[in-house]
Amino acid sequence: MSGGTQGGPEDAPAPGAEHAAEQAYSDFRKNLSYGDYLRLDDLRAAHQPITDAHDEHLFIAIHHVSEVWLDLIVRELLAAMALLERGITDAPLKMLTRVVRAQEQLTNAWEVLKTMTPADYLQFRHAFGQASGFQSQSYRMVEFLLGNRNPTMLRPHAHRPDLHGPLVEALHGPSVYDLALRLLSERGFAIPDEVLQRDRTQKPELNEAVLQAWLEVYRNTEAYWDLYALAEKLVDVEDNFRRWRFNHLTTVSRTIGMKRGSGGTSGVGYLRSALDHVLFPELWEVRTRL
Numbered sequence: 001m002s003g004g005t006q007g008g009p010e011d012a013p014a015p016g017a018e019h020a021a022e023q024a025y026s027d028f029r030k031n032l033s034y035g036d037y038l039r040l041d042d043l044r045a046a047h048q049p050i051t052d053a054h055d056e057h058l059f060i061a062i063h064h065v066s067e068v069w070l071d072l073i074v075r076e077l078l079a080a081m082a083l084l085e086r087g088i089t090d091a092p093l094k095m096l097t098r099v100v101r102a103q104e105q106l107t108n109a110w111e112v113l114k115t116m117t118p119a120d121y122l123q124f125r126h127a128f129g130q131a132s133g134f135q136s137q138s139y140r141m142v143e144f145l146l147g148n149r150n151p152t153m154l155r156p157h158a159h160r161p162d163l164h165g166p167l168v169e170a171l172h173g174p175s176v177y178d179l180a181l182r183l184l185s186e187r188g189f190a191i192p193d194e195v196l197q198r199d200r201t202q203k204p205e206l207n208e209a210v211l212q213a214w215l216e217v218y219r220n221t222e223a224y225w226d227l228y229a230l231a232e233k234l235v236d237v238e239d240n241f242r243r244w245r246f247n248h249l250t251t252v253s254r255t256i257g258m259k260r261g262s263g264g265t266s267g268v269g270y271l272r273s274a275l276d277h278v279l280f281p282e283l284w285e286v287r288t289r290l
């Protein structure tokens with residue numbers, strides 16, 4: 001029996017909904033309430049449009065929601081990687097599934113943002129100056145942890161050691177894919193030293209020996225079930241990453257056309273070139289070779 005002196009849900013027979021509400025706790029002068037726990041005052045304080053444009057509220061809300069999902073993805077990736085580093089594969093699969101679901105939420109956000117027309121956007125675009133998603137530290141963390149690395153991307157964060165530090169660490173540490181390859185090696189697959197010791201600040205390139213190892217895993221799924229499940233989960237992550245990028249590109253095209261980006265890049269041209277990037281090259285090539 002729980003509920004203490006104020007009584008709990010089990011104390012009385014189930015009342016109708018109208019009476020049930022009257023039994024709800026109502027004195028939060030000393031107890032932590034919903035809003036206190038979630039720091040909703042702080043959350044709302046972060047919503048600060050700088051123009052009177054109606055759609056700026058939508059723009060800010062979508063970015064805030066996206067940043068929250070990105071932070072969750074970073075946390076899950078780091079936790080999954082810490083376990084993979086110890087040779088554990090089952091719990092990381094669950095964490096990577098959560099990453100995949102969070103990516104779906106990120107991608108769905110475009111549906112809401114697309115209700116903003118180009119004219120609506122131009123009412124406030126001038127106000128934020130050089131600010132751009134290009135400077136999103138959490139997005140860059142996700143890219144670095146997944147292995148898409150480019151030291152140039154550190155530059156916008158040079159003035160903020162608290163944001164720069166974790167990025168530098170991620171840039172030099174193993175990616176989730178490096179850890180998967182290390183696992184392959186520990187299970188006896190011939191992964192060359194040049195792969196295991198590769199310059200991690202750069203993107204990985206397709207390696208024939210790695211491809212042969214994955215081929216063996218995909219041909220003998222029963223013998224290597226956990227490695228196979230891990231590989232397919234990574235493909236899910238990359239698949240969803242591509243969907244987010246593609247929807248971003250389409251949203252940008254329909255909103256600003258071929259205008260330059262506020263962050264200083266060519267805009268659509270820059271984003272289109274990112275679509276060609278492959279995170280886990282052997283996991284795609286294995287389909288062709290099977």
Ligand code: HEM
Binds near residue numbers: 121132136267
């Ligand atoms: C009307 C909506 C949007 C427009 C017009 C837009 C436009 C752009 C453009 C032009 C770039 C290229 C960099 C530059 O600014 O020069 C960019 C990059 C980026 N944007 Fe957006 N964006 C929009 C919404 C969003 C949203 C909702 C997010 C969610 C977080 C986002 C995240 C990013 C990220 C992470 C990058 C860097 C991509 C990379 O370096 O590969 N953007 N955006």
Ligand SMILES: N[C@@H](CC(=O)c1ccccc1NC=O)C(=O)O
Binds near residue numbers: 131
């Ligand atoms: N790069 C966008 C601006 C932009 O999208 C943006 C601006 C401020 C805060 C977040 C943004 N989102 C993503 O790039 C543009 O060129 O219009």
